[in-house]
Amino acid sequence: MSQSYSTSRPCRLRDVPGWDLETDVAVVGFGSSGASAAIEAAAAGARVLVFEVASGHGGTSAMAGGDIYLGGGGGTSAQRANGFEDATEDFFRYMMMAGGPDADEERVRIYAEGALAHHEWLKAQGVPYRDTYIPGKPVMPGTGDCLILSGSEYAWPFKEQARPCPRGHLPEAIGETGGFFLVEALAKRAKALGVEAIFDTRAVALVVDDDGAVAGLVVSTLGERDRFVRARGGVVLCAGGFALNEAMLAQYAPVRKRLADDGLSGGYDDGSGIRLGMSVGGTAIHMDELFITLPFYPPESHVKGILINDKGARFINEDAYGGRVAHFITSQIGDRFYLLVDDAIFQRPSEYSKIEIAAVGETWGDVEAELGLTPGSLTTTVAIYNQHAAKGEDPLFHKDAHWLKSLDEPPYAALACHLKEAYYPFFTLGGLRVRPTGEVLTTDGEAIVGLYAAGRTACGLPRWGKGYSSGMSLGDCTFFGRKAGRSASERARQAGA
Numbered sequence: 001m002s003q004s005y006s007t008s009r010p011c012r013l014r015d016v017p018g019w020d021l022e023t024d025v026a027v028v029g030f031g032s033s034g035a036s037a038a039i040e041a042a043a044a045g046a047r048v049l050v051f052e053v054a055s056g057h058g059g060t061s062a063m064a065g066g067d068i069y070l071g072g073g074g075g076t077s078a079q080r081a082n083g084f085e086d087a088t089e090d091f092f093r094y095m096m097m098a099g100g101p102d103a104d105e106e107r108v109r110i111y112a113e114g115a116l117a118h119h120e121w122l123k124a125q126g127v128p129y130r131d132t133y134i135p136g137k138p139v140m141p142g143t144g145d146c147l148i149l150s151g152s153e154y155a156w157p158f159k160e161q162a163r164p165c166p167r168g169h170l171p172e173a174i175g176e177t178g179g180f181f182l183v184e185a186l187a188k189r190a191k192a193l194g195v196e197a198i199f200d201t202r203a204v205a206l207v208v209d210d211d212g213a214v215a216g217l218v219v220s221t222l223g224e225r226d227r228f229v230r231a232r233g234g235v236v237l238c239a240g241g242f243a244l245n246e247a248m249l250a251q252y253a254p255v256r257k258r259l260a261d262d263g264l265s266g267g268y269d270d271g272s273g274i275r276l277g278m279s280v281g282g283t284a285i286h287m288d289e290l291f292i293t294l295p296f297y298p299p300e301s302h303v304k305g306i307l308i309n310d311k312g313a314r315f316i317n318e319d320a321y322g323g324r325v326a327h328f329i330t331s332q333i334g335d336r337f338y339l340l341v342d343d344a345i346f347q348r349p350s351e352y353s354k355i356e357i358a359a360v361g362e363t364w365g366d367v368e369a370e371l372g373l374t375p376g377s378l379t380t381t382v383a384i385y386n387q388h389a390a391k392g393e394d395p396l397f398h399k400d401a402h403w404l405k406s407l408d409e410p411p412y413a414a415l416a417c418h419l420k421e422a423y424y425p426f427f428t429l430g431g432l433r434v435r436p437t438g439e440v441l442t443t444d445g446e447a448i449v450g451l452y453a454a455g456r457t458a459c460g461l462p463r464w465g466k467g468y469s470s471g472m473s474l475g476d477c478t479f480f481g482r483k484a485g486r487s488a489s490e491r492a493r494q495a496g497a
């Protein structure tokens with residue numbers, strides 16, 4: 001750890017004793033966004049140095065399922081091979097809904113129009129894909145197949161505004177390691193293009209000149225003196241989010257306190273990239289937004305169950321993506337939640353979900369009593385649900401008829417999905433406000449010269465937990481990582497001209 005520098009305080013250019021390293025583009029972090037930025041910058045002819053605090057590339061990206069949200073333009077090769085047509089406007093509308101009240105229309109438009117070409121780019125970098133499809137609602141299937149339904153496309157209200165189809169694209173990988181194959185391919189490509197990676201080295205401060213432009217950075221390698229790095233085109237911050245920084249979570253995203261201690265994410269998601277950006281005037285937005293999910297499916301049959309709060313009331317159409325469902329859970333008052341199932345749909349929940357059986361009974365009244373809920377609360381909810389489900393309707397929450405079934409086959413069970421007990425993995429969506437070009441913006445909306453950010457260090461496409469669909473983070477990391485790398489290399493080219 002550096003003694004003298006701080007991610008929240010920049011180093012003045014006049015205090016730099018001399019440059020130890022000089023490059024066109026300096027990238028901080030070698031996950032999917034950093035690798036994508038490095039590839040594009042190097043491909044444009046820039047000299048690129050990547051600084052990575054870990055001993056190898058990967059970051060959280062390498063732990064991920066590797067799902068990338070893609071579509072539009074009539075469909076990707078995997079969509080078309082499996083009979084799905086995906087118009088750009090449907091893709092755009094879904095992404096706009098997924099982005100929530102502050103969806104970034106310009107960014108969504110660029111992504112919707114460029115996603116197909118981006119998929120081809122990923123293939124060209126060596127990311128392996130089969131054009132196969134797994135029907136249903138799989139989550140990180142690990143079969144090596146590609147196309148999955150990874151969001152709320154077929155669920156209300158999304159299905160009413162955008163023609164649905166599956167858009168999650170997984171690399172060919174057996175096990176849950178698609179992200180590993182993704183970053184492996186990108187890192188290999190970066191190396192082939194001459195990108196130099198400096199491992200075990202942490203970016204500890206940005207260097208700014210008197211006009212506030214970023215001229216480089218200070219890096220720290222254990223056991224060595226701090227080094228000063230000049231970056232002619234700029235610094236690209238790709239250091240991930242802040243899912244492992246409890247102090248930042250407490251400050252910005254207190255919903256985290258309602259969850260059990262084990263979160264998600266790995267790597268070094270300590271928020272240092274965001275703090276580096278803020279140290280030179282960058283503003284961070286949507287810092288309270290997390291991706292949170294509840295793995296109550298698979299088993300898929302449990303989507304036919306109903307979720308209730310501790311008042312015995314429903315609050316969401318249970319066929320929405322698990323991430324959306326989890327957000328409606330955390331929007332409720334109280335910490336106790338139950339998934340109600342009957343004998344026809346019950347299967348043992350996955351071990352990792354930590355969803356346990358809370359009560360079993362021959363009648364719904366027995367279950368209600370065992371849970372200690374207000375008499376009549378749960379039973380009324382089930383009676384109303386069953387009355388409409390029998391007709392294939394859900395007038396209260398609009399669950400699709402495909403998932404509707406009267407819960408009328410005893411014995412009945414309530415499965416505990418309590419916030420502090422079940423597994424609610426999360427990662428952060430808030431980060432530096434950036435243009436689609438990757439330029440980091442101040443609160444006034446001015447670009448900070450020489451500073452770019454991508455991936456979860458930035459607030460990109462995914463910015464609303466209730467709309468997040470699997471694949472949106474890595475899609476954003478790789479797509480806009482490329483753009484940030486290109487911007488920094490272009491600035492280096494202009495500086496050199």
Ligand SMILES: Cc1cc2nc3c(=O)[nH]c(=O)nc-3n(C[C@H](O)[C@H](O)[C@H](O)COP(=O)(O)OP(=O)(O)OC[C@H]3O[C@@H](n4cnc5c(N)ncnc54)[C@H](O)[C@@H]3O)c2cc1C
Pocket residue numbers: 028029030031032033034051052053054057058059060061062063064065066067068069179201202203204238239240241264265266267268269270272273427454455456457470471472473474475477
């Ligand atoms: C289990 C799991 C499954 C997931 N599955 C998916 C999925 O299928 N699809 C999807 O879209 N998203 C998924 N996500 C989310 C997604 O993986 C992340 O949001 C994404 O990988 C972030 O990429 P990144 O490039 O921003 O950060 P990272 O991949 O974490 O890369 C950041 C790098 O920066 C380094 N670093 C940090 N600070 C510094 C510093 N100061 N100096 C130098 N280096 C630094 C880190 O060590 C790291 O290597 C998943 C997440 C998890 C945990």
